[in-house]
Amino acid sequence: MERSAWEQIQAGTLTVETALAVQRAVTAFAAESGQPRFDVEMALKRLVRHPEPEAA
Template sequence: MADIKLPPDLIALERSAWEEIQAGRLTLDTARAVHEGIAAFAEQARVPRYDVEMGLKRIVRHPAAEAA
């Protein structure tokens, strides 16, 4: 993935979704909000949606790898 500067609000949204997933209570509204946020950012930044999604997952789910 190219270095994409992801907005803090999108990172926070993914973090909320990840917490819901881990608690076994992910809602359709949260999942939809994340999906729509990723799609909107990818379109605005003109980068592949997949790269945005994977970047978010890496930041939220593997923060130690980002710090290295």
């Protein structure tokens, strides 16, 4: 979902519905895992927006 949102952000087509869906999913995951929402969101964004290069 975050990858789709990131693609939409880059294309200038992000919808409120997509942004809300991502936020709800992040919030739910954080609550279930006991982690701070901010930490979950930042880790997800880092993973999607700045992926590690694939090993050769």
